[in-house]
Amino acid sequence: MAIATGAIAAETMIANNASANKLGTSRSLPSLQTRARPPLQPETLHLGMLETQFFAYAQDNNWAAITTVRREHYAMHRLQPGGEGLYALPDRQLIYVRGFVADIYFERDRLVGIRLFPDNRDRPITAKNVLVLVRAWFPDDVVSVIYQVAPTDPRQIVIETLIGNIPPVFKQDLGKVALPFCRAIVFPAPVSINTLSTCNIDS
Template sequence: MVNRKQRLPGPRLQRVLGAALLLSLVGLPLQALPKLRRGREGRLLPVHWQGAQALAPATPRLSGLNRKDSRKLGQISGWSSPQTRARSGPWSGSLYIGMNSQQFRRYTSDANWEGLAIARRGNGGQAVRHYMQPGGEGLYTPPPDLQLVYARGFLSYAYFVDDRLVGLRLVPDPQEEGFVLSQLMTLVQAWFPDNALTVYYQLAPDSQDLQVQEALIGQLPASFQGDLGRSGSQPFCRVDFQPGTAIANPPTQCRLLISAQTLPVQ
């Protein structure tokens, strides 16, 4: 039995209460409910409905940022060191002697290399030298070794003849700690997993950790033959790589003096 003296909510208030229950179920704030005023006979009547803006969550504003700065917070603009520019995980790309300049450009762009200078020699610029800072990418040597090595600590000169890569020359980056012989050997395997090639390297004098002073992977164009040996007068060592073969004990006593007869030119 319903107590007739008990006043039941009117239909309009019932709709408001139903809306409040619906809002609580979907997680919206009760401020989205219509404001009420008391009308005749004590009834609660809606004053106005706040509309769709009351249902939408407010978008937080970033203080101190203008509209021109749409970058994420903490993002640094401009070039940074290769360690911070490098990808967070190992890089799956590779190089090979004979690749064209477009393929090389795709690799260096994806791996975040920075171009520093370009030089062209020969009739129509048939020999080209790209001076670049590697992006510090991490690479694995082919299985079963799968050693991780990082392309950093040096600057690179990439040589092309008739739009084909013939060699890479590496020199220490003065803004970093340089690179050592074991890193060079591992990097050659990771960069050129499918090439049989020759590596020439010059070790820094009196270096306990076998710092590399200069290295050439592959060959030089004849018009750039004066580039090799600029880092010092020490003799070079030579190592021949075969695909899938690791160099466990590269020579450290170098006796090869670079001359016009021994220079590896294309």
């Protein structure tokens, strides 16, 4: 009887340990650098958002940090986007955040502008898709967009894009390619995405 009682106690202890291990596994959190499941529709951006809010978005969508430059009370973070899918209103047009490297500009910890330039390892983004991306990223803002395309390029591949305002201390880094800039204003839905543009990018 004593042997049987001891065996039952041992089995109970093993079962309890196994349960504890399972509980411990289920409670473990994914790495903060690589979130296991990004949201189906990521959070969007807005001009003036806090730096910490932007990095929460970048973290959720697996953006990779490349470098950071600080000048006076401004900061520029160069990041590799994570390729998340966004929907541009009102037609929920799907656009993927890829094909470029992004310089994200902050003034006193507030988002003021973004610069995009091609990622040679990926398919380039077109001028039309840049404006769709801006609408998807900033659905509630009126956003100024300046971009460069080669006039003879039928695909309208974008060479450089400036979204919002670029701090003056970083403007010497811009416009390295001798091409004219196109300008557009992107309004919130339901206004047409390509509005007040100096370039025809419908083709």
